[in-house]
Amino acid sequence: MGGDFGPSVTIPALARLRRQRPDIAYLLFGKAEEIEAELAAFPELAAICTIEHCDTAISMNDKPSIALRQGRKVSSMWRAVEALKEGRAQSCVSAGNTGALMAMAKIILRTLPGIERPAIAAVWPTVRGESVVLDVGATIGGSPAQYVQFAVMGAAYARTVFGMSKPTIGILNIGVEDIKGTDGVRDANDLLERSDLDYVGFIEGDGIGRGDADVVVTEGFTGNIALKTAEGTARQIATYLRQALTSSLISKLGYLLARGAFASLAERMDPNSANGGMFLGLNGAVVKSHGGADIAGFATAVEVAIEVAQADISAQIANDIDNMQSLLDDAWAETLD
Amino acid sequence: MGGDFGPSVTIPALARLRRQRPDIAYLLFGKAEEIEAELAAFPELAAICTIEHCDTAISMNDKPSIALRQGRKVSSMWRAVEALKEGRAQSCVSAGNTGALMAMAKIILRTLPGIERPAIAAVWPTVRGESVVLDVGATIGGSPAQYVQFAVMGAAYARTVFGMSKPTIGILNIGVEDIKGTDGVRDANDLLERSDLDYVGFIEGDGIGRGDADVVVTEGFTGNIALKTAEGTARQIATYLRQALTSSLISKLGYLLARGAFASLAERMDPNSANGGMFLGLNGAVVKSHGGADIAGFATAVEVAIEVAQADISAQIANDIDNMQSLLDDAWAETLD
Numbered sequence: 001m002g003g004d005f006g007p008s009v010t011i012p013a014l015a016r017l018r019r020q021r022p023d024i025a026y027l028l029f030g031k032a033e034e035i036e037a038e039l040a041a042f043p044e045l046a047a048i049c050t051i052e053h054c055d056t057a058i059s060m061n062d063k064p065s066i067a068l069r070q071g072r073k074v075s076s077m078w079r080a081v082e083a084l085k086e087g088r089a090q091s092c093v094s095a096g097n098t099g100a101l102m103a104m105a106k107i108i109l110r111t112l113p114g115i116e117r118p119a120i121a122a123v124w125p126t127v128r129g130e131s132v133v134l135d136v137g138a139t140i141g142g143s144p145a146q147y148v149q150f151a152v153m154g155a156a157y158a159r160t161v162f163g164m165s166k167p168t169i170g171i172l173n174i175g176v177e178d179i180k181g182t183d184g185v186r187d188a189n190d191l192l193e194r195s196d197l198d199y200v201g202f203i204e205g206d207g208i209g210r211g212d213a214d215v216v217v218t219e220g221f222t223g224n225i226a227l228k229t230a231e232g233t234a235r236q237i238a239t240y241l242r243q244a245l246t247s248s249l250i251s252k253l254g255y256l257l258a259r260g261a262f263a264s265l266a267e268r269m270d271p272n273s274a275n276g277g278m279f280l281g282l283n284g285a286v287v288k289s290h291g292g293a294d295i296a297g298f299a300t301a302v303e304v305a306i307e308v309a310q311a312d313i314s315a316q317i318a319n320d321i322d323n324m325q326s327l328l329d330d331a332w333a334e335t336l337d
Numbered sequence: 338m339g340g341d342f343g344p345s346v347t348i349p350a351l352a353r354l355r356r357q358r359p360d361i362a363y364l365l366f367g368k369a370e371e372i373e374a375e376l377a378a379f380p381e382l383a384a385i386c387t388i389e390h391c392d393t394a395i396s397m398n399d400k401p402s403i404a405l406r407q408g409r410k411v412s413s414m415w416r417a418v419e420a421l422k423e424g425r426a427q428s429c430v431s432a433g434n435t436g437a438l439m440a441m442a443k444i445i446l447r448t449l450p451g452i453e454r455p456a457i458a459a460v461w462p463t464v465r466g467e468s469v470v471l472d473v474g475a476t477i478g479g480s481p482a483q484y485v486q487f488a489v490m491g492a493a494y495a496r497t498v499f500g501m502s503k504p505t506i507g508i509l510n511i512g513v514e515d516i517k518g519t520d521g522v523r524d525a526n527d528l529l530e531r532s533d534l535d536y537v538g539f540i541e542g543d544g545i546g547r548g549d550a551d552v553v554v555t556e557g558f559t560g561n562i563a564l565k566t567a568e569g570t571a572r573q574i575a576t577y578l579r580q581a582l583t584s585s586l587i588s589k590l591g592y593l594l595a596r597g598a599f600a601s602l603a604e605r606m607d608p609n610s611a612n613g614g615m616f617l618g619l620n621g622a623v624v625k626s627h628g629g630a631d632i633a634g635f636a637t638a639v640e641v642a643i644e645v646a647q648a649d650i651s652a653q654i655a656n657d658i659d660n661m662q663s664l665l666d667d668a669w670a671e672t673l674d
Binding site: 206241264 | 547562574593594
């Protein structure tokens with residue numbers, strides 16, 4: 001039970017969810033005494049939790065290689081993911097070290113047939129609603145075929161979590177014309193235009209928040225920087241807003257009158273409200289919560305985990321990739337010409 | 338005289354600057370009758386302007402190759418850049434087609450000795466003040482040596498335009514640890530640690546707006562997407578803010594009271610207030626204004642052009658690169674080992 005705050009956040013989050021989702025039970029991996037201490041305040045939650053004590057915890061800053069060396073088999077993170085593989089859990093949520101979680105998830109669960117590399121999908125609030133952006137940090141660089149795999153994975157996520165029947169897909173690029181960008185994105189563009197997906201072409205950085213596509217496909221380096229730049233910009237504007245509204249007595253009074261509106265604005269700008277980066281492309285549902293998520297944020301991540309488990313998103317992805325295999329095979333054969 | 342609005346924006350912008358900078362005279366390239374029609378309203382400005390009529394204008398959406406084929410020698414854009422080379426102008430501002438301007442500037446002016454590729458530098462408002470981010474779209478990908486060249490160019494810009502004596506430099510990456518990111522950024526990190534520059538290491542996307550470094554170095558694909566993502570996020574939050582503040586009568590009243598504060602917020606969020614992407618690394622000062630810049634925005638771009646011309650930033654860059662040549666030579670030789 002990791003993250004920056006441990007059971008003091010995760011247990012109250014589960015307590016909050018218990019009433020909404022009485023059908024869900026929890027396996028909790030971590031230091032038993034710490035978990036029990038928090039659970040004492042929530043006896044009804046305690047009744048649906050099974051604690052599996054682990055002495056070893058992965059620290060937030062360990063490199064994945066160190067985490068694997070010290071945490072294989074014995075750490076709470078490893079054992080939580082392993083419970084998925086053993087069929088004892090249907091999905092797994094962690095607020096811990098992202099790199100270590102991805103490494104363990106990939107080693108324990110392995111990628112789905114036809115998926116070369118996993119991706120981390122982030123839910124991105126837009127002026128139209130929500131989009132899913134992937135990859136935001138699992139895989140640096142990417143072949144055109146991987147972009148297609150990410151598109152399939154993102155579309156399955158949008159259908160499952162957003163309930164969209166036919167999500168639109170775009171590739172993140174530095175312009176919308178076919179000639180723009182790297183060879184990788186241009187070749188991926190050609191492939192997706194030949195696919196059955198609802199592909200809308202290239203979109204630019206400012207098109208993500210505008211909602212130009214329901215699924216935004218990119219590789220992990222660019223996607224991670226875009227995501228963190230957007231989070232940083234939101235935080236920066238919140239700082240400006242606070243400074244502006246406390247600059248004079250009149251504006252403070254205005255703030256008091258409009259504070260209901262600001263609360264709703266803060267909620268829409270809050271990264272916690274879209275918490276739950278999903279690891280896609282693996283044989284199992286692993287959801288990564290922000291390390292600094294609060295109770296509401298961690299609860300959102302667990303809700304996402306429940307939704308993807310119930311929709312069996314992995315089976316959908318495996319099926320869709322299978323349907324696209326001939327397109328990918330043809331494209332691969334063309335590279336040999 | 339291009340951009341989305343032509344002389345109807347650019348001429349009033351120059352008229353506004355005339356009083357602040359009576360020492361500057363202008364060469365104007367474009368359709369003489371259109372320029373003269375706008376200048377008629379500003380006789381004092383007209384007295385310090387020389388119009389050079391050009392029949393050919395580069396359209397905003399032409400590919401650079403088409404723009405070159407049709408506009409070489411004859412277009413207003415080509416001739417404006419050529420005036421720099423001829424020494425008839427000390428800097429050049431355009432609100433036109435960015436790709437075409439970069440292509441013409443590179444062909445006419447050529448890169449400075451020791452600079453492989455030019456960069457577009459963007460001024461990025463931060464909670465601490467302003468930073469410069471480069472490259473934001475001129476050069477896709479980049480060798481470690483190019484990152485060093487961009488760092489030198491960005492530092493010269495920060496000294497010249499921001500007046501900083503010793504600007505700090507960071508490389509944009511997906512984490513701050515040495516092991517993170519692509520081979521390119523890791524090798525660039527090694528090089529910059531061995532340099533005399535005030536290098537602070539890797540910074541993440543959310544570190545740009547926080548002002549973690551005065552100069553943020555990246556390659557053009559990532560930089561362009563980061564810049565446009567930040568612009569899109571700012572616009573998105575402005576939309577949310579408008580919706581929140583008009584959602585009820587009470588919040589509308591609050592808005593009325595705080596409207597002075599909102600005006601100052603809008604100014605800080607306005608891309609026009611930091612308008613003027615500088616092309617760095619060329620034998621001459623070329624500044625690109627946003628195509629959609631308003632009068633204040635275009636005036637800001639011209640002010641930047643005046644500052645960099647007076648500081649002779651190209652000479653500074655050439656000198657600094659010369660001082661770093663042995664470091665770059667050593668690094669290059671090591672790749673042959």
